[in-house]
Amino acid sequence: MMKPNPKSLILICFTLLTLNGVAQEFSQDSTISISGFILSDKEKEPIEDAIITIKRTRRGVISDSSGVFHLQILPKDTLVISSMGFEMIQWPVPAIADPNFPPFFKIYLKNQAVPLKEVNVYALGTYEDFKEEFVKKKLPPKKKKGEGFRLSEAQMFEIKLKEQARTPPNVVAGLIGLGSKIFKKKKKPQPVFSNEVNFVHQQMLQEKFNREIVTNLTGETGNTLEQVYAYICKNSNFTYQDCELDIQTKILELYKEYKLDPEKANSSLLQLKKKDKIPNHLRP
Template identity: 25%
Template sequence: MHQKRSYILSLLIVFLLSPFLLKAQIAEFRDSVIQISGITMTADSLRAIPAVSIIVKGQNRGTISNRSGIFSIVVFKGDTLSFSAVGFKHKNYRIPPEIKGNSFSLIQLMVEDTTYLPVTIIKPYLSREEFERAFANMDIPDDAYEVARKNTSNARLRAMARFLPMDGKEGTGAYLNKQAQSLYYAGQPPPQNIFNPLAWAQFIQAWKQGDFKRKDDSYGSY
């Protein structure tokens, strides 16, 4: 009986204190959130840098500065912001955990990243005839349209169909057609196509296209 009273008293105390505990947790969470508003600028001329990516390190979220270099993001105290932009060095900034308040202004200065390319020496042709000969024999690579046109030509598709195995859809279709033919002629002998002129025309056309050539080139003459 005494244990039951103690249990009920414990539940009553927890029930009475739960609003205060929940309020304390909400206050702690609210105090750990901070809104960062700032601007990204060049370190030498204090010029605004647009389109700077600001990513919260270790998390899949962030923002981008606008055309005036201004940005705003909500983070937790202690998070690290990663600044990156084309033509500038990467920069990290850690939000101080002990910072007071829920808003903070930041001016992030970024240093330009200079990239040195290898030297390129341009020399003219010795004569006009040499230039015309080199221009006529120049190997110009195919563009995307020409590559697509060659890959979808009828001759190339027929050659690929001879060596590529059937996919799942083609195999299922062939099996269903075979089953349908076997059921269509169930109980009677199937017709012979030896006297069918249409079958002979299809056979001659397939022979011209090379459909009956050996597909496995691994067999050579010994």
């Protein structure tokens, strides 16, 4: 009987161990297709659009409207499952006896309530309500920055005396005055438009400022409307370049002035007519 060669026995054992390790490694690296069902912990209802990701690769899928998902994984993978209104969990995949026929898993998520700050919701109303409220809103008083630095009459008189004491001779003063006239900034010439352009400008202004607009803003009609309209024309200098908001704001301001003393306003209009200085937008 032949004795076994020790070298042959060692080679056979090494081959068997190598094949066993390769088989185990192949079984660990082979992908498995699993399916599952995402449910709420309390209601046991399916959770739609739940996010299921593989922790190892950060890749995943989203559950459908029935809460079902399908995913390709490796054995011993861990799934990270999250959804709006539920606590996020890490779910290790259980050992699967037969990878060809994996079980249908059911995974439950606990409800999570996030308290929100109280919010008051108010109705804005219609656009016409907003427009009327915006036009009638009073502007805040303008703060004059120089009010805190205003000098008294005594202080002004003292400063005037000091200036007179330091006044240069007449020759120097004359040169200073001449220099101020020479280097005085010239006024920019005002543009001159043709009659056709002026007519277009007048039409643009009449669309922004007319009796109908004054009636809508003040509610006046008849003779009172004419007096209010004349008073506004006398105390305003609207141009076609003014925006509707500025014009309507000025109309309301002048209307309030008129209501404070209508007799005084009408008397000033009579004096204006006697001098034949009727504003252009009142002429027929």
